[in-house]
Amino acid sequence: LDDISTATAVPLAEGLFTWPSDAPRLLGSRCGECGTMTFPTHYGCPRCSSGAMSTVELGTRGTVWTWTTQEFRPPPPYAGPDEFEPYHVGYVELPGELIVETYLTGYEDRHPTIGDAVELTIVAFSGPSAGGDDVVTYAFGPVDPAGTA
Amino acid sequence: MSADVAIVGVGLHPFGRHPAKSAIQMGAAATRAALADAGVKWTDIQFAYGGSYEVDNPDSIVNQLGLTGIPFTNVYNGCATAASVLTQATNTIRLGEYDIGIAIGMDKHVPGAFTSDPTLYSLPSWYGEAGLFLTPKFFAEKIQRYMHDHGISTTTLARVAAKNYRNGSLNPDAFRRTPLSVEDILSSPMVNHPLTQYMFCAPDEGAAAVVVCRADRARELTDTPVYLRASEVRTRRIGAFEVHSPSVPLEREDSPTVHVSRAAYERAGLGPEDVDVIQLQDTDAGAEVYHLAENGFCEHGEQEALVADGVTEIGGPMPVNTDGGLIANGEPIGASGLRQIYELVKQLRGQAGDRQVPGEPRVGYAQLYGAPGTAGVSIVSR
Secondary structure, eight states: OTTTTTTTTTEEETTOOOOOSOOOOOOEETTTTTTTTSSOSSSSTTTTOOOOOEEEEOEEEEEEEEEEEESOOOOOOOOSSSOOOOOEEEEEEETTTTTEEEESOOOOSSSOTTTOOOEEEEEEEOOTTTTOOOEEEEEEEEEEEETTT | OOOOOOEEEEEEEEOOTTOOOOOHHHHHHHHHHHHHHHHHGGGGGEEEEOOSSSSSSSSGGHHHOOOOOOOEEEETTTTTTTHHHHHHHHHHHHHHHOSSEEEEEEEEOOOOSOOOOOGGGGOOOOOOOOHHHOHHHHHHHHHHHHHHHHHHOOHHHHHHHHHHHHHHTTTOOOOOSSSOOOHHHHHOOOOEEEEEGGBBBOOOEEEEEEEEEEEGGGGHSSSSOOOEEEEEEEEEETTTHHHHHHHSSSSSOHHHHHHHHHHHHHHHHGGGGGEEEEOOOOSBHHHHHHHHTTTTTTTTTTTTHHTTTTTTTTTSOOOOOOOHHHHHHHOOHHHHHHHHHHHHHHHTTEEEOGGSSOOOOEEEEEEEETTTTTEEEEEEOO
């Protein structure tokens, strides 16, 4: 979060993660009937059809479940930066919870490996928004990246 | 069980880029070809199903064919649209009210990855704004994990694509008819790691049509009927890793292809060992690899050796995508699955020309898969 102002940055979507916060958490849902978890929040349970979903804060550490690169600029409605740079994207398994799709950050000089230990971070997405604020989103990056141990 | 529905005519408007033609015009051309193949007139057709992604009303094809007043139902069901069209046409014959009808698929896509409004897929807007609402990315993520779990190499992906271009070069109707080497495919630009440009199919344009009739009337129309033994569609279950999924539960479930495949084998009374010609959804080379296992043709991981040994080549014991598949023909969504049926019928009749599978194949198998997690399987036999 070093480069991001929690005071002026706005999230890509409300309710996606706790914000503003110095220790943000992704927001998901847990079914009150069968315990199934979703990300993002859901109104209805995708397993048992119950409507008793409650919002929960998800864990911030997990492992890379799969990954790829995005080498071409996604077509609209993509709203990323004007200057497109290829990026890593994939799924991270949050132990005991679920597997979430996410940008994978901090892999500028290498590709991720399935099983890598990663943690949640908030990254600049694009900006400024229509309101003049920088837009931020969630990503996962290596735990204990080189140089900050 | 005995078959109750027969295919008595097939028609194709070649897939590719056709700037001067509308999807409807291509659909009408494929329909006329299928009618001629069956030896019947449009006025003989008692019902129709028309599938398309881009065309709101495929039934407006009647303006080109004749306004005969028949029930004509428009179908869109993602990448399984054409399988759904055929399933509906098959079931309509089974109901017993009609003797003969037609399934038509047509589409005309602009080049490049499919895009849409994620809220129309029960997804939040941010998923599209973040650039996550993309199918090529999903297929790369799925094969990346599959390669990790089952020891599949990138060389195998390239060999699958090379086979499909080679098969396409033998098919005068294919979109991409230039053979490409394994090296050409591996060195083409990376799109979504590990998938390169030439490992992907392209959304394109085209149409196909299939005339179906009561099996007990088929011999009145043709000496070479092909029987529809099964045509099934299934959607994803909770826990399957599917396209357009912001999250997946920890408890895994098989893909809809696995479930629809089992259902189709059961209805047909046949198993993978009975199949002589195979058409699989090769949105990308990786999809053909895991679809081989998901449809029961091998165990997970065996593809590495099967592909290297040429088992899936036209002359091999399990020929796959004999017309070049999606990789060589592209994907007009509404027509893609009927192109598969067209190819199987040609193969079972012995009319597939330079790409004919030797040994007089008797049973054909076609599988479709795509967004938002829908799969279809059809099984046909002589």
